[in-house]
Amino acid sequence: MVNALSGAPRTSVLFVTDLAYQARGRRYCDEDVFLTSRLREAFDVALCHPKDAAALLDGFDAVVVRNSGPVLYYPEAYAAFRNRAREVGARVYNSLDGGGDMAGKQYLVDLTRAGCPVIPTVDRVADLGLLPGAAEYVVKPKLGADSAGLRFVREAELAGAFADGGDGEGALLVQPRIGFRYEVSFYFVDQDFQYALYAPDPERRWVLEPYTASGADLDFARRFVAWNSLSRGIQRVDACRTAGGGLLLVELEDLNPYLSLDLLPTGVRDAFVARMITAVRELTA
Template identity: 60%
Template sequence: MPIRVLFVTDLTYQARGRRYCDEDIHLSDALREHFTVSLCHPLDAASLMADADVVVVRNSGPVVHYEADYRRFRDEALSTGVKVFTELSGKGDQVGKGYLVELSAAGYPVIPTVDDAADIDRLPDAGTYVVKPRNGADSIGLRTVGRDDLPGTDLAGMLVQPRVAFEHEVSFYFVDRSFQYALFAPDPDVRWGLEPYEPTPADLAFAQRFVDWNDVDHGIQRVDACRTSDGDLLLVELEDLNPYLSLDLVDADRRAAFVAATADSIGRLAAR
């Protein structure tokens, strides 16, 4: 009997600079060569997932828009043993951006991050600072403040980072723990103006370090980084919930390889 995949996507979500729906239409169609695939809206996932062998969460939009429903889906999947791709064991954006505070304190190459007013002095001096929600996405709720304004800023549920000047942003895309491709935005002001990027061995070692830190054996992860003027990479986020893949920007061979790796991982997860 073919493996039954419930493909969770919001085809109506309007993302800035990207067409979420196109990517999921094409990816779900490609996966039909391997599985029986049904699409559903994220608000319906909890009620439909019992009939699936694997629930594949894709471009389902920021969960900040439906937090209670997402928590219900997550809690029920974990309690009943429903297999979810990407696995719900992830320590990245799946559980909010608090991992940036943890990794920063542990000395990982991330943008310095704190979440407590008492720790602001741990941040380097900068002209402006970014204050963003711990559970935010797509820059929702993000604002910038000056150093003098930080002591009076309410940081409940928020993170603080120095605003870092960088040369470009680069994203590394993984299936399970295996690198697939990379894309970069050469213009710092156009985040989604992406182009193919050939990473150096040092770049790959940087990205692999975060993927290996995360507790995901089956799933898709995107490591987003910025390159500073010194040439170093700093982690911006580890997206392990529903990363947009920009599959339309990679060549046909890499796209086919990505689909094959994804199908193989879903199949192994279903058989586990």
């Protein structure tokens, strides 16, 4: 389509989302309906399901991957999309080089070994002794999402958890179940901080409120954004505030982080949208 004022062709964007995916405490469809309505002010936008993305991406200037659901539910289609995007040199946002959740949760093990402020995480029986003592431990798949396959076990059950999981060592993660005061998330676009939200009640993860990040908070979050290999895209750094007052990384979401845009003040939401439009324009420049 041509811009009626300038006569220049408008950038076309394939927006990948699963509007029907049911997520606990989140409305993927509402967020992406809103976001695409705003992106249409700057681009020609078409929506598609993640299973259709590989077949359609050739016809667009850019591909934006948003609330497309956990890829563990369509691994073959996701692999086909990544392979096709690389084959044709597609401009994908987020870029496909992220080292956080985009590549699974091995990064939690790697960051633990590096001594970073992260919930201690191991993936081998031989390393269980590296974990601090706890009343219970969390066992979950390394390629999991949305708490799929997550369970709690006691220390005596830890070694057997790998065998019980069926996939053996390397496929499961073990963490101590720690007490914390609240969870907080920091949202970035292309390494630029946008806003923060937190869940005051640890039992209600997605009941969020605006959070005023301190300088120390932002230093913490930026450390992981800088560590990540993601060239371009939206990242959400999830952390928990421990009883001692420090922050520990819970998750580095760099594939399709839910943004909770409906909870933001209008000015903050508008600024985020404007920054994202700029990012997509830069991607296709």
